[in-house]
Amino acid sequence: MDGSPLLAAGGGASLSPTSPVSVRSIAGINGAKRKRSAGAPGSTFDSSPGSVLNDDDADQGEKKRQPGVKRACNECRQQKLRCDVSQDPFRSCSRCNRLKLQCKIESNFKRIGKRSKHAEMEKEIERLRKNVQLARSQGYVVPEENEDDSATHSQLQSPIVNNNIYSHTRNPSLMGSDEAVSSLLHLKRGGSYSLPRIVRELEEVRLTEEGEAQLFQDFWLFYHPFLPFLNPSLTPEQYYQQHPLLYWSIVAVAARRYTMDPTLLTAISSPLNTLLWKTIGDVPGSHFVVKAMCLLCTWPLPTSTTTSDPTHILCGVMMKTATGIGLHRPNHINDFTRVAVELNKDQLHDRVVTWAVCNIVAQNIGTGYGQPASSLYDWTLATRSGESGPFQLSPELEARLQIERFCDKVSKEMYSNASDSRGVAGDEHRSILMRVFRREYGELHAEIMSRNLSPIVAFHLKAAGLHLRLAGFFDSSTTVGYLDDLMGLWRSTVGFLEEILANSTVSSPSSPQEHVGIDTLKYATNYLQQMLVAASFALLKLMRSFFSQAIDYDQGRQLFHRTISAIRSTSVVHNDLQWRLAELMVQMWNGARLETQQNRVDDDSMLKIDDSLQLKVRCRHSMSLVFDSIWHWREEYQARGRGTLDSLKHPTNPDSANESIASSSHMDSGNGLLSTTNHGLPNLLAPPSNGTLTPAPSGLAGHAQNGMLGVGLSYDANPANYDFFDPQHWMLDNLLDFNYSFVPPLEGA
Template sequence: MSMSYNASPSTMRTQQSGQAGAEYMRPHEAVASLLDLKSGGDFLRSPPDHMIDVKRLEDVTVHTDRVAELFNRFFTYYHPFLPLLETQKSSDEYYDTSPLLFWTILAVGSRRYQTDPSLLNALSGPVLRLVWSTLADVPQSYHVVKALALLCTWPFPTSSTSTDPTFMLCGMMQQIAMQIGLHRPSHAQDFSKYRVELREGELKDRVRTWAFCNIVAQRVATGYGQPSSTLFDCTLSSTEADLRLPPEVKVRLQIEKFCAKISQTLYSNRRDPVGVLSDEERYIMAAVLSRDFDDLEAQVKTETNSITNVYLRAAGLHLHLSIFFDNPTTKDYRQGLSALFLATTGFLEAALGLETPTGPVLSYCSNYVYQMTLAAGFSLFKLCNSFFAVHIDMNYTKSLFTRTIYALRNMSVTNNDLPQRLAEVLAQMWRMNGIGSRNHQIQRQQGNIGPSETGDSLMLKVRCRMSMSLVFDSVWRWREDFQARGKNFEAYLKNPTNPDSGADSSASCSSTAPIRTSTSTPAPGLEGLSTGPAADPTLTTPAITAGPITANLGSSTATTISGFNSSSLPSGFLEQNYEVFDPLNWMLDGLVEFPYAIQGLEV
């Protein structure tokens, strides 16, 4: 493992009774045990007066040896994507510092945990309730900001964007950070009525936390297509020894600053109802930003590892997705599409080939990487089904698109979560309307390819979600077509569509590609992939090769996670009465006569 974690040296604490041979608790010990359980104590007592060291949240109990294992998993697989915490601290130290941070680390570490696949589901409700009860207390500790940053980076699985609290938690994270003066770490006293004495190293930790607070806030804003609440102030650019950021953190901060610059420049026009610049202004500013990206790439080259490179490529994709707002008659429109294609393939190559000393780790990636992978998949689909297709190596692109579907499915951690559902949407769009499908061939034979020949097919109807408008717009179009066909989406989730099949039929559910057979950690050398037949073997190699996919797609039955199905998702994630209009949720959740039913739940 690339990063070791120092667990607490003791895993079991035992007290010997004063009377040898005692078989039962004495009355005062029974009372003490009940008090421990009520207050969330760290010990469970059992005859003859043994005290087992455990951690407990509501009705979830985790033994110390499992705590150490989950912490080790977190710092090995997840921490490299967001190196916010200190690896040398023990689990007991984190628990004493902030119970919310402790349980959040356990929750993230329990994703894809083979030993107890149901643990993530068991923790979801109690941890979220702990979040809201903790936020109700004022003032807050800055360690709560760390917990919120982790929850925004790896949210609990949900099948609907309307029940995803990530964007709301992100705003609270930023506001709490400023309320306690995290943006002015050397003047913490100004934000407290009590005397503040910072211990050795705490000043640097506060600066680091403030930096990652802004990094996470920008990634959430980019991935959800919303304005950001970042504050890239002088604290984050200070050269003082106590305030200076480590090189790795500084590089990632530079990348997110550039992403913020893209959003503010291209999607914050006060003269336009949707905030988009005019075609002429956008052309000029996009050219300036492209040169800035080249400069950024040159600056961070020496400090870029494989994960940082993925974030850098995501920034490039975020920039070039703006071409979908352009009119096809705009100057150098084809050059813009070429730049988008290069940015899309560059990001996917970096993401699908993501590997660290522990092996391939894409399935452990942050929610932001998943969102950008989804956007890249829709970008490939759009370009391949437009007039620009003649400029594309279709064999390479088809191979890359198929591998993108497999990658999205491997990012799924529970049945019926958003990565699984949207990967199926993308696969259906490709099979029913993509290059090589029967529909496309019939249209070409009949000469009904007019819109794509003029570039109209690349225009967006949804234009208020910044670079993510492409995703929302594509799902809107899919829903219109899907509803017209009268299909049942749940049948496709049980028998996933094979995007590599060119035939288009009413029974287009492929019986050869189960979504996921395990959430476990694969054997050495296969980390980050499903171990079942659904895994795409090509995902284990860093390089993407052109040519058709030859992977064996496996058996015909989609296996669910042991002890975990969609009916076991937190009740808050299954609420069907929404007051907030959400186009993506509307298309996936069965409103407006769309057939939708979660397994085990009648709607």
């Protein structure tokens, strides 16, 4: 019986597992009918899923085994082949050695059903083919040869992959769909085929390995120098392990100017917001979440309306989370935990740096939004000259912290008067404070500039000087030294703008070997953008008043137009807040142009001083100027039909020399931005390709639709007819709801 050719074939390697001649039929021919004992101890049914065949080795082996009975290895059992493995002592079988397989014997091993596995993979390929056809019908261009390979590969090249193009297999026990398709296509077509690996997924946003690497590289090169507190030596995987919110916050910041996929920022905004507020709702206990909120406050996600900007609220959550987990008391961290925590030197330093950055960001938010800052400058952040250790900050962060301390003192002393309903210090008190802070700022400026730090520190130093000098708009025309304060404000404004515009490209310290330049306007923080807007409004207000006769008007005019282009270049999404503010300034400039072109007066005593520089909005600290200017635009231009933001679809044309000044959507011909480029800005002045941002009909625009603003808007310090108050740029909302078919010519035109 052992010499039967049929039996030999049944045990040889030439018999396929799917052959119609089964081992059971061979056994039936020879009269050897096998019986299975269902009640025998250890008996199991080792069968292939989707197959009616049973494993002979399993049948034979599930009976009561005697020591020394030979058992095949896993690989040979899977293929139903003879095996010459030796168990005692263990020696790999010849087949595993020849094929370089891992030879092992497991008592609980079960064969995998190849039929169901192959069927599932075939279904996956068919589904992907249909998706490729769908992608082709939607406008994707696919080369003719290896169409399926090329189409699928092109779909996955982008760091963001749509859910209907790539999805995981429904059977988690099988290999991933990318590996399955890749291996099958490689076997069937004989060509090379590689799919990019999806490394991270946030709802429908999926990042490839290449996209992740590029985004993190962009972050370290272009954004990290503005707030250098993260560790560039850590990998993206390590940041994800620290906390997913921190990982995705870095990706979102880098996506602001990501050229490989300009839609990534828009796509990631909604799922990241969901992750952010879910994390906050779960009461975070990790300082890595605080780091993520620092990033999102410094570079906020784009919003369609300013009332939906949560940055000021998020800043408060950031500070409360930081103090809740004891970042302000890193030496006594156990007072804030339920279990004993021992921090080494590096961990302690990391928490000190995070706490310092929290205060820097909180002060920036307070200054930029014109709100009381939630900063807390305590013992942990006290200046300790000559001290080294975990409490020592980098020179950049130490300088930034000194600057923000100064801004905090200015805000608290100038705009936190408990005796005034608006919190503004009195004229005499403010005049004394101005002299004190001017001297302190001079000392701070000399000290920091002597350290030879990066231009980014100089930007914030100049911004602090502007923050101090903007208090000049609160003075009355009868205040002693009124013209001197205005001249100091003029110099601070020009100095801040010239500093940013002259250093529009700085070297990135994150890549000293490559000397990569940073476009400070494109990658600037939200705070620098806000101060740029404030400086532009200050320039506009001074030049459209009696003070224009005391300055070089042509210099101011050219600087104003350069600033308009700079503000537009900071826009991340077409027709966002920065873009709309720039257009608003142009309309105000053109409306007041004839009134301000007057001869310069060398003698200050000949100036006709009036109250045209007085502010109506006075509750927003140094940023009151911005809100007051917006109110002025609503009164004098939009409500009276002299201006509209419909021109956002066709932004200001710098070469409109032949246009009439009656058109409020064009600058004058002498704008200083003709054919030459200014820091590469003309490309950013092109008309937007997508639609304008259209806020919901609420707030002021809702009243305007009832005719309230159609006859002109008058400012009331205590309005009784407004039942809302939004602390973040609420006056700019819904500007696009004002549509006028006729724009009358300006007075005097």
